[in-house]
Amino acid sequence: MSDLHVVGHPFWAIDGVDKxxxxxxxxxxxxxxxxxxxxxxxxxxxxxxxxxxxxxxALKMPGVVAxxxxxxxxxxxxxxxxxxxxxxxxxEKVRYVGDPIAVVxxxxxxxxxxxxxxxxxxxEELPGLFDVEQASMPGAPLIPLVPPLGKGNxxxxxxxRYGEPRPVLDGCEFVLDERYAxxxxxxxxxxxxxxxxxxxxxxxxxxxxNDQSPFINRxxxxxxxGIPPDKVRVIQAVVGGSFGGKDDIGYQTSAQVxxxxxxxGRPVRLTLTREESMLASYKREAMRYHVILGADSDGQxxxxxxxxxxxxxxYASMTPxxxxxxxxxxxxxxRYEAVHVDTQVxxxxxxxxxxxxxxxxxxxxAVIEQAVDELADRLGEDPLAWRLKNxxxxxxxxxxxxxxxxxxxxxxxxxxxxxxxxxxRKRTAYARQAPQDIRRxxxxxxxxxxxxxGGEGEDYATATLEVEDDFSLTLTSGLTDFGQGSRTVxxxxxxxxxxxxxxxxxxxxxxxxxxxxxxxxxxxxATMVGGNATQVAAKKLxxxxxxxxxxxxxxxxxxxxxxxxxxxxxxxxALDFEEVVKHARQMGLVLSVRGRWQIPTIEWDFEQGTGxxxxxxVFGAQVAEVSLDxxxxxxxVLGVWAAHDGGRIIYPQGAAGQMFGGIAQGxxxxxxxxxxxxxxxxxxxxxxxxxxxxxxxxPPVDLKFIEEPFEQGPFGARNLAEPVMIATAPALANALAQxxxxxxxxxxLTHEQRVLGDPLLPPxxxxxxxxxxxxxx
Amino acid sequence: xxxxxxLNGQEVEVEASASTTLLTLLRETLGLTGAKxxxxxxxxxxxxxxxxxxxxDSCLMLAAQVDGxxxxxxxxxxxxxxxxxDLQQAFLDxxxxxxxxxxxxxxxxxxxxxARNSNPNRQEIRQGIAGNLCRCTGxxxxxxxxEMTAARRRGYKSQGNRGGHAKDALA
Numbered sequence: 025m026s027d028l029h030v031v032g033h034p035f036w037a038i039d040g041v042d043k044x045x046x047x048x049x050x051x052x053x054x055x056x057x058x059x060x061x062x063x064x065x066x067x068x069x070x071x072x073x074x075x076x077x078x079x080x081x082a083l084k085m086p087g088v089v090a091x092x093x094x095x096x097x098x099x100x101x102x103x104x105x106x107x108x109x110x111x112x113x114x115x116e117k118v119r120y121v122g123d124p125i126a127v128v129x130x131x132x133x134x135x136x137x138x139x140x141x142x143x144x145x146x147x148e149e150l151p152g153l154f155d156v157e158q159a160s161m162p163g164a165p166l167i168p169l170v171p172p173l174g175k176g177n178x179x180x181x182x183x184x185r186y187g188e189p190r191p192v193l194d195g196c197e198f199v200l201d202e203r204y205a206x207x208x209x210x211x212x213x214x215x216x217x218x219x220x221x222x223x224x225x226x227x228x229x230x231x232x233x234n235d236q237s238p239f240i241n242r243x244x245x246x247x248x249x250g251i252p253p254d255k256v257r258v259i260q261a262v263v264g265g266s267f268g269g270k271d272d273i274g275y276q277t278s279a280q281v282x283x284x285x286x287x288x289g290r291p292v293r294l295t296l297t298r299e300e301s302m303l304a305s306y307k308r309e310a311m312r313y314h315v316i317l318g319a320d321s322d323g324q325x326x327x328x329x330x331x332x333x334x335x336x337x338x339y340a341s342m343t344p345x346x347x348x349x350x351x352x353x354x355x356x357x358x359r360y361e362a363v364h365v366d367t368q369v370x371x372x373x374x375x376x377x378x379x380x381x382x383x384x385x386x387x388x389x390a391v392i393e394q395a396v397d398e399l400a401d402r403l404g405e406d407p408l409a410w411r412l413k414n415x416x417x418x419x420x421x422x423x424x425x426x427x428x429x430x431x432x433x434x435x436x437x438x439x440x441x442x443x444x445x446x447x448x449r450k451r452t453a454y455a456r457q458a459p460q461d462i463r464r465x466x467x468x469x470x471x472x473x474x475x476x477x478g479g480e481g482e483d484y485a486t487a488t489l490e491v492e493d494d495f496s497l498t499l500t501s502g503l504t505d506f507g508q509g510s511r512t513v514x515x516x517x518x519x520x521x522x523x524x525x526x527x528x529x530x531x532x533x534x535x536x537x538x539x540x541x542x543x544x545x546x547x548x549x550a551t552m553v554g555g556n557a558t559q560v561a562a563k564k565l566x567x568x569x570x571x572x573x574x575x576x577x578x579x580x581x582x583x584x585x586x587x588x589x590x591x592x593x594x595x596x597x598a599l600d601f602e603e604v605v606k607h608a609r610q611m612g613l614v615l616s617v618r619g620r621w622q623i624p625t626i627e628w629d630f631e632q633g634t635g636x637x638x639x640x641x642v643f644g645a646q647v648a649e650v651s652l653d654x655x656x657x658x659x660x661v662l663g664v665w666a667a668h669d670g671g672r673i674i675y676p677q678g679a680a681g682q683m684f685g686g687i688a689q690g691x692x693x694x695x696x697x698x699x700x701x702x703x704x705x706x707x708x709x710x711x712x713x714x715x716x717x718x719x720x721x722x723p724p725v726d727l728k729f730i731e732e733p734f735e736q737g738p739f740g741a742r743n744l745a746e747p748v749m750i751a752t753a754p755a756l757a758n759a760l761a762q763x764x765x766x767x768x769x770x771x772x773l774t775h776e777q778r779v780l781g782d783p784l785l786p787p788x789x790x791x792x793x794x795x796x797x798x799x800x801x
Numbered sequence: 802x803x804x805x806x807x808l809n810g811q812e813v814e815v816e817a818s819a820s821t822t823l824l825t826l827l828r829e830t831l832g833l834t835g836a837k838x839x840x841x842x843x844x845x846x847x848x849x850x851x852x853x854x855x856x857x858d859s860c861l862m863l864a865a866q867v868d869g870x871x872x873x874x875x876x877x878x879x880x881x882x883x884x885x886x887d888l889q890q891a892f893l894d895x896x897x898x899x900x901x902x903x904x905x906x907x908x909x910x911x912x913x914x915x916a917r918n919s920n921p922n923r924q925e926i927r928q929g930i931a932g933n934l935c936r937c938t939g940x941x942x943x944x945x946x947x948e949m950t951a952a953r954r955r956g957y958k959s960q961g962n963r964g965g966h967a968k969d970a971l972a
Contacts, residue, residue: 037898040893040901043904044890044892045876047835050902212934213936214845215837216839262900264902265900266900267936297841298839678896680941684938710842716934716936719927719928722940725939
């Protein structure tokens with residue numbers, strides 16, 4: 025594939041110039057004449073009945089123009105997928121601290137805040153539920169208005185059934201039976217959630233939102249506003265980071281400002297403060313695992329039984345589907361004879377949880393990669409060599425029994441990190457360290473990660489490509505670029521497939537009136553699914569232009585050769601791109617095409633826990649090295665070595681950026697980021713307490729993309745954005761286990777956890793949370 | 802109250818209340834939205850601007866405090882023809898920009914670092930940008946961009962060339 029001119033070559037982010045110059049306009053940077061500012065009344069308690077809500081006093085405040093609550097929306101603003109259990113604004117009950125109750129629009133922020141304070145809101149507190157283990161106990165407070173499965177606080181159940189592990193485990197020489205926990209994680213995108221709604225002259229509304237999936241946002245708006253689809257337009261604003269975090273909450277904020285804009289006839293903008301964002305937004309699910317693994321006397325892994333409890337918090341959001349992904353990856357990237365997984369997703373009043381990079385597999389890899397390390401240790405085997413012995417190869421069956429019929433670069437990834445980290449020498453040397461204050465450790469973790477949505481839903485994308493009057497090209501996709509660089513990737517793919525200079529291509533952000541519905545921008549699916557759609561469109565347009573070129577050059581379209589942008593006949597007559605376009609137009613050809621690509625049908629039986637969960641997988645391995653001061657617990661990450669097989673790399677700087685950034689988030693997840701609730705109150709309300717890695721917390725990283733080309737991906741690409749983060753936390757936990765000779769089996773391993781076995785955080789503070797929401801205690 | 806100061810090389814005179822922060826003044830009154838609100842407690846550096854050669858969190862500084870001083874924002878760090886300067890270009894070359902929300906703050910912090918240390922090593926660069934949070938990039942490519950720019954600017958200097966508009970703004 026060395027004949028590629030754009031794909032795989034250095035490239036600048038197409039929106040980079042505006043960003044480095046401070047010119048990119050995020051939602052909070054847009055000021056419109058007559059624009060109103062919105063503020064939200066949020067619940068100060070974790071669980072209560074909404075006994076009385078009077079908006080009238082707010083409307084009497086100077087500067088307040090309008091206010092909305094649940095009653096202003098169709099069916100009280102009920103929304104949510106896959107479980108429709110949430111509301112635009114609280115209906116009948118509040119279920120977590122920060123739950124939005126009402127929104128006020130006013131001339132100034134201060135006036136809006138005064139309006140919020142004037143709302144009469146009586147809450148009758150209900151008993152709270154804060155321990156996921158107690159959620160299914162008899163007598164537990166009931167959180168949902170309607171139990172989705174008719175079974176109290178049970179949100180969803182997910183199972184995997186591959187063979188019968190019990191008899192296999194009974195015959196195993198070595199059995200590991202341990203419990204592990206992973207805590208919540210905050211997305212901490214630098215830009216908080218926001219939306220701006222502008223009323224249209226025809227009674228419709230245009231919403232600029234920093235959401236992940238504008239088409240889903242539009243469909244939700246149509247549903248909760250009760251107006252026809254042609255009256256609602258969603259335009260993707262520049263998004264300041266998302267990582268899975270700007271879905272549901274984005275639909276709520278969009279609906280809130282849209283309703284206010286329709287009510288007032290004026291633009292209305294809402295941007296959350298960091299404190300509001302941290303209290304109100306959803307988190308990575310906290311999960312608890314019970315893992316039983318069995319190996320024979322040769323150290324061959326034979327069977328696994330895994331039970332998972334996922335804390336969904338107040339609403340289902342995406343936790344049922346993240347729990348499914350967690351389930352179908354729970355036993356890791358290894359060969360088994362039998363695996364059962366049983367997962368329960370339960371409501372509590374601990375904020376609420378949803379999608380976050382890795383979507384359940386971050387948690388599963390964090391757990392299973394510690395468990396297999398412990399098992400290898402009990403077998404007396406080197407954990408990396410043991411992984412190489414048991415890990416998935418082409419032709420193997422995964423832990424769900426699915427056949428891996430495509431290229432599997434996992435062993436290459438493991439071997440690369442082994443060699444480049446100097447694993448064999450370090451692991452042996454650190455095992456022989458004399459008892460000393462500063463100790464070192466090195467750990468490994470590997471993973472497989474199902475590409476795209478898999479069994480979660482219909483998996484397609486659509487791109488459009490059109491030649492403009494000035495011979496530039498406009499490319500659209502229904503999938504969103506929230507910073508990960510998908511528009512850059514699409515531009516490169518289109519330029520390559522069409523044989524034009526990338527500078528010719530202009531790619532606006534998604535707009536529901538211009539681009540075409542493509543499902544959600546999630547699951548690291550943009551490059552493969554959206555990239556294929558782009559390639560399909562580019563090839564269609566290429567076909568039209570070759571037809572025109574052949575006609576103009578007097579040869580068959582199939583005989584037209586390309587040199588740069590030129591179209592050349594066998595007799596070596598050449599036409600410029602512009603000339604071919606002009607001729608095509610004279611021929612009456614419409615140079616506007618649409619490309620759609622859909623993942624081949626896969627079948628997962630959710631009832632039986634069997635089937636093929638994904639169309640294909642990506643693989644990877646990481647090694648982390650740490651030093652630990654055993655007196656103080658001070659830990660330094662000395663290095664990370666990371667290899668990922670995501671197929672061919674389209675946009676090298678972007679891919680490396682995903683890897684570096686993913687590793688930093690993994691370091692945060694493992695060692696620093698402690699999003700915790702105490703009786704429903706978040707312990708952190710800003711980035712001064714919730715610590716994310718700085719430039720001084722990330723070590724040198726040596727990375728490698730093992731590019732096993734994937735036949736069905738665009739130019740051989742699969743995907744990488746999420747999976748590149750998931751091995752970091754367990755590799756660090758394993759390195760710390762070697763350094764300290766002790767395993768805590770809970771993430772995050774904060775400084776206090778490492779030294780004292782206690783997070784040593786202040787109790788959850790109602791006062792702090794109330795202050796953070798500008799509410800009087 | 803009335804405040805006079807030098808903003809990106811131009812004298813400005815504006816009205817601001819005693820409680821207005823510099824960030825609000827820049828964004829709301831002066832329409833310069835390159836400095837971003839993100840934590841507004843001085844933790845993340847997204848609102849970084851340079852006041853008399855030092856990086857400050859404009860969310861923590863009152864507008865009144867810049868009276869009579871020199872303020873440089875990301876909008877003031879442009880090259881000729883209104884394009885990116887060499888540091889901004891290096892961010893593009895290195896792939897140091899993803900969502901971009903933190904980027905203006907990093908550009909500003911890196912310019913201030915390079916103004917006081919023309920030859921920083923990677924650890925010094927890390928320290929120089931440690932007051933800025935980025936959630937997307939993991940910082941490596943940002944460090945690369947700053948390192949690359951320092952090397953290029955030392956090259957210009959040895960050739961007798963000027964180090965670009967950015968340094969002039971900070972001089």
